[in-house]
Amino acid sequence: GAGVSQSPSNKVTEKGKDVELRCDPISGHTALYWYRQSLGQGLEFLIYFQGNSAPDKSGLPSDRFSAERTGGSVSTLTIQRTQQEDSAVYLCASSSGQAPFLETQYFGPGTRLLVL
């Protein structure tokens, strides 16, 4: 079946603008994760959803970052008032949600964000 998809694949924006990044998980996966990959910080966890609720938001770097998930499927990561340090590849992953500690997370291709 289809894997995790993300859109857009690339986004260039001006400092101070808001951006929305979208993730479509694998069908039937109840767990969804957002990560960020940047040169300086490596791969960092941002937020975890189980269904529509987010029991772990500990990785969101500031209150400019928010995410939501509707219908237990699509998720949107929103960055308000973007800053240059937000430039990174934003990765989405999903897993079945049956055994979070053990199960494999499947990653999408990422959205490359560049803030000018």
Next chain:
Amino acid sequence: GNSVTQMEGPVTLSEEAFLTINCTYTATGYPSLFWYVQYPGEGLQLLLKATKADDKGSNKGFEATYRKETTSFHLEKGSVQVSDSAVYFCALKGPIQGAQKLVFGQGTRLTINP
């Protein structure tokens, strides 16, 4: 908190050479351990995993053994190919705090020359 340390790269080898990429971890209890690979221009893919001590994960000729005594999960391959050129990430999950999120090492870039 949980953390993962990988050997620094980049690593450059000739085709058919033996590969080892070291990975050690710090965690409370016994986490699940993973190796992910990122080929040029592609997304992260799971390479192999081990969920308990002494387990050996294997895939595509790569192997890694979960060693709780040394808190290590070193990646090995007996004979690398040019197509193995990629960035390799060691990662762990759980088992207690934040059990569902992956904590990654910094990645090791591997280049295999023909």
